[in-house]
Structures are given as C-alpha cells and as structure tokens.
Amino acid sequence: MTNTKKINHVAIVVKDIDDAMNFWRDGLGLEMEQIKDVPEQESRVAFLPLGDSEIELVEPTSNNSGVARFLEKRGPGMHHVCFETDDIYGTLEHLDKMGIRLINETPRISKGGNLYAFIHPESTNGVLVELYQLPD
Amino acid sequence: MTNTKKINHVAIVVKDIDDAMNFWRDGLGLEMEQIKDVPEQESRVAFLPLGDSEIELVEPTSNNSGVARFLEKRGPGMHHVCFETDDIYGTLEHLDKMGIRLINETPRISKGGNLYAFIHPESTNGVLVELYQLPD
Numbered sequence: 400m401t402n403t404k405k406i407n408h409v410a411i412v413v414k415d416i417d418d419a420m421n422f423w424r425d426g427l428g429l430e431m432e433q434i435k436d437v438p439e440q441e442s443r444v445a446f447l448p449l450g451d452s453e454i455e456l457v458e459p460t461s462n463n464s465g466v467a468r469f470l471e472k473r474g475p476g477m478h479h480v481c482f483e484t485d486d487i488y489g490t491l492e493h494l495d496k497m498g499i500r501l502i503n504e505t506p507r508i509s510k511g512g513n514l515y516a517f518i519h520p521e522s523t524n525g526v527l528v529e530l531y532q533l534p535d
Numbered sequence: 536m537t538n539t540k541k542i543n544h545v546a547i548v549v550k551d552i553d554d555a556m557n558f559w560r561d562g563l564g565l566e567m568e569q570i571k572d573v574p575e576q577e578s579r580v581a582f583l584p585l586g587d588s589e590i591e592l593v594e595p596t597s598n599n600s601g602v603a604r605f606l607e608k609r610g611p612g613m614h615h616v617c618f619e620t621d622d623i624y625g626t627l628e629h630l631d632k633m634g635i636r637l638i639n640e641t642p643r644i645s646k647g648g649n650l651y652a653f654i655h656p657e658s659t660n661g662v663l664v665e666l667y668q669l670p671d
Binding site for chain 1: 538539540541542545547548549550555557558559561562563564565585586587588590592610611612613616618619626629630633635656658659660661662664
C-alpha cells in the first residue's frame with residue numbers, strides 16, 4: 400500500500416470567491432490559475448496551484464448541495480483534503496476490507512476524466528478525505 | 536508576492552495517534568516517519584510525509600492547550616494548513632498592511648529552528664493558516 404502519492408488539493412468552502420481572493424491571491428500571493436463552474440457539485444471553484452498541490456476555493460451556487468449545507472452549518476473553512484493515488488480501485492478495496500466507511504464504494508468520474516471517491520469522516524478522524532486518480 | 540512556495544503540512548487533531556494510524560498509515564498507506572513530543576504546544580505529533588508535503592496528526596497531551604480546546608469543542612478534524620515561504624517577515628508585513636488579522640505579528644521560533652506564525656481564521660475564510668520559514 401504505497402499508492403498514495405501526494406496531496407492533490409485542499410478544498411476550502413467560501414461564501415464568495417471574489418472576496419476570498421483578497422487573502423489567498425493578494426495576501427498570500429498564490430497564483431489564481433482559473434475559476435470553473437462545477438455544475439455536478441453545484442459550485443464554482445477557484446484553482447490556486449502551489450508546489451505539487453493546489454488550494455481550491457469552493458463557492459456554492461445553490462442552497463441544496465453538500466457544500467452549501469456545510470457553509471450554512473459550520474461557516475467557511477477547510478472542507479476536505481484530496482490525495483492522489485495511482486490505484487484508486489485497489490485503495491478502495493483495501494479500505495473496505497479494513498472496515499473503513501466509504502462514501503463512494505466505487506469511483507465516480509469527473510468531467511475532466513479523473514476518478515474520485517470520498518471516504519467518510521467517521522473513519523478518518525473527522526476529516527473528509529477524497530481520493531483522486533488522474534487519467535493516464 | 537510569490538514567496539509562498541508549497542503546502543508544508545496539513546495538521547489534523549486526533550484523540551489518539553496510535554488509533555489514528557489505522558486509517559492514515561495502514562489504510563491510506565502513508566509512511567509514519569516519526570512521532571515527536573512537542574511540549575511547547577502541549578501535544579504529541581506524528582509526521583507522515585507524502586509528495587512535497589506532510590500530514591501531521593496532533594494529539595493533545597494536556598487539557599488546556601489550544602489543540603485540546605479544539606478537540607473538546609469541535610471533535611477531531613483538520614486543524615490548520617501550513618504554507619512554506621522564503622520570506623516570512625515580508626509576508627507578515629504585507630498581510631499586516633492589508634489589514635489581515637495576524638495571531639503572531641512577528642514570527643516565533645520552533646525548537647527545530649523554523650520560523651512560524653499563525654494568521655487568524657477571521658481573515659482567511661475560516662481557515663487557521665500557518666506560515667513556515669525553514670532555517671537556511
């Protein structure tokens with residue numbers, strides 16, 4: 400089990416991406432690479448790469464999504480951490496056998512072709528963990 | 536302002552480091568490099584490097600520290616994200632001029648010789664942000 404390679408991104412839920420640029424881009428000096436609408440997650444996401452990872456600022460675009468409920472309940476803040484793996488199927492199978500609670504038992508596919516799956520915070524010391532496998 | 540180089544670590548507060556190894560080391564397959572007592576923060580910290588960052592699992596060793604109060608109030612979960620910079624003094628001065636609320640207006644020095652400073656979540660979309668400058 401050494402398929403987990405790096406932190407792909409840390410996702411931060413914000414009320415308003417444009418306001419959030421004040422700290423993350425102008426204050427901390429991160430590069431704002433792009434802002435994308437992500438309709439399947441009812442959100443708008445800003446990607447700020449640094450080192451071999453990214454900070455993602457996620458703004459809900461509806462009131463019903465998981466991200467919107469997080470914001471409503473807990474306020475803005477860190478939402479999840481995503482690890483890149485080169486064997487998401489093997490990792491999920493391994494975790495499942497260990498009794499780790501998975502949100503997605505099989506990977507889903509993003510529009511960009513990434514395989515992704517979430518692991519339940521109940522099994523991860525309260526951290527919503529995402530796994531990512533990039534397309535070959 | 537391009538001094539912010541990478542995510543140095545993501546810190547996760549846990550009740551018990553040994554229990555937490557079940558997911559982070561045995562499940563996710565991260566390498567457990569070392570566990571250190573950090574008396575100045577009244578905690579015990581496990582360091583799990585991956586890519587050019589680390590996951591740090593932080594277990595409080597007293598009931599009065601900031602980390603212990605976080606655990607008491609919010610339960611286990613992501614505590615802060617730390618960015619490595621090569622000019623912590625310049626970054627703090629820049630942030631201060633922008634009106635960003637700093638927890639440490641001047642850097643503190645860890646036992647290992649790192650300069651570090653925390654930025655208040657009020658100015659960072661709810662995220663406790665740490666800055667690190669490694670010794671030359």
